[in-house]
Amino acid sequence: MTKTVLILPGTALIYIPILIQRFSERWRFGVSVGTRLHCAVVAMLAVPALVLAANTMKLFAHDGHGTPAPWDPPQKFVVSGPYRFVRNPMLSSVILMILAEAVALNSPLLLSWALCFFLLNTVASYS
Template identity: 45%
Template sequence: MKFSRPLIKAFLIFPMNVMGVIPAFLIWCSRPGGVLERFPYSFSNVRSLVAMLLIAVGAGLCWKTVSLFTEYGEGTPAPFDPPRKLVIRGPYVYTRNPMMVAVCLVLSGEALLFASVPLGIWFLIFLGLCLILIPLWEEPDLEKRFGESYRQYKQKVPRWLH
């Protein structure tokens, strides 16, 4: 992966906030004395193993998708530096939105790891936004930018997983 200012900026704006800053803030608010202390977090060894697996798979998939955007798409996931080429390899062969699948894996893993109601709600909010914004905003934009090649890709590859 080629590191560039737009790529670093893209990571700081989206993944770091969605998967790191917001969850950390919610956990901090759930501590004793915090505004969300009614929803304390807890740990369990078995639950932690499953959660760490979800987080590891999600983080690895996120890294892979961003790498593909920079290497083959000549851009980043950020709206201010979008890929100039349509990326249809790697995990993009199985789903049109592997990056969002990756983020959902991480968020669900974090909610499970901490057994946190606020993190579970954050995951559901993020998932709901994906279900609304991808078909209403992202897909029309991709059709406009990539034309017939994106329409053909849409016919072959599901928005989410089968």
């Protein structure tokens, strides 16, 4: 399970945002970091995203007898929990986490990355 977290969502949530921030440190929104409203918005995005991610991974392991990784897919089709309402709740949680990162770091480029990530996954799901 650790490999799955480090490779799949890790690329979208850690490695690419680090590269974006590393090469674009001068790009920032004008909002001051650390205000109560700012922290509340970050929490409103991050907490549900983390709960959703943990819940969906648990469902894959418990109900599906597998992981989100392509090399160890679920053996059973999971239709419980958030999968009753959303086709890919794991993807929704990753997008919410990227949005939380963008707000936390005041980064319009991370916001752009969230949009690109959403569009890439939307197009890929229809092909």
